[in-house]
Amino acid sequence: MPEKLILRDVSVNVDGTDLTQSARACTIDTSADEVEVTTFGGNGYHEFEPGLKAGSIEVEFLQGFDALGVHATLWPLSVSNEEFPIIIGPKGATAATDNPLFTAPVKLFAYRFLQGEVGAASPNPVTFRLTDAPTLDEVPGP
Amino acid sequence: MKTYEVAGPLPYLGHPPGEKFEAEIEPAMERRGIARGAIRVVSEETKTKEGES
Numbered sequence: 001m002p003e004k005l006i007l008r009d010v011s012v013n014v015d016g017t018d019l020t021q022s023a024r025a026c027t028i029d030t031s032a033d034e035v036e037v038t039t040f041g042g043n044g045y046h047e048f049e050p051g052l053k054a055g056s057i058e059v060e061f062l063q064g065f066d067a068l069g070v071h072a073t074l075w076p077l078s079v080s081n082e083e084f085p086i087i088i089g090p091k092g093a094t095a096a097t098d099n100p101l102f103t104a105p106v107k108l109f110a111y112r113f114l115q116g117e118v119g120a121a122s123p124n125p126v127t128f129r130l131t132d133a134p135t136l137d138e139v140p141g142p
Numbered sequence: 143m144k145t146y147e148v149a150g151p152l153p154y155l156g157h158p159p160g161e162k163f164e165a166e167i168e169p170a171m172e173r174r175g176i177a178r179g180a181i182r183v184v185s186e187e188t189k190t191k192e193g194e195s
Contacts, residue, residue: 013155015171015174015175016154016155016167016171016175016180016181017150017152017153017154017175017178017180018152018153018154018156019152066151067150067151067179068150068151068152068178068179068180069152072178072179073178073180076174076177076178077174082170082174084170084171084174085171093156
């Protein structure tokens with residue numbers, strides 16, 4: 001039976017700090033521009049090649065202002081515009097062949113200080129953009 | 143290689159709060175981790191690997 005993953009324990013590590021228990025949704029997209037290269041003498045179909053690549057990681061956090069929480073970790077990164085590492089594990093933070101850890105250098109975009117309404121949790125959907133190629137770590141650490 | 147302690151309430155690089163660990167953390171990442179209280183440096187000692195002079 002092939003695995004049909006149900007997300008339960010996605011791990012989210014931002015600049016070394018484990019923010020897993022503040023995150024509740026995650027989307028990782030790596031795609032390339034579609035560059036048309038159609039020429040004479042073709043078969044009647046447009047031809048495309050992958051062009052420049054781009055990658056983004058969208059994580060929805062539940063906002064928190066406690067020590068070392070979401071705000072304490074993300075706000076300085078948002079202000080400084082520095083590059084930092086992010087690690088996403090589909091099934092926890094332990095690398096394995098069936099749990100490749102998506103690791104990439106990123107910069108933070110779209111930080112929301114506060115969002116929500118009375119009586120509801122305050123979501124903080126954050127977009128990280130890749131600044132270089134990601135790697136998949138399948139080897140358990142020490 | 144430095145020795146660090148996880149100073150905050152959240153795990154850092156897979157190490158639970160309060161744990162000491164040895165690592166080579168990239169300088170900018172170390173600076174940010176210390177600034178926000180995630181880690182603190184326990185020992186600055188640089189250890190050489192066996193076989194190295």
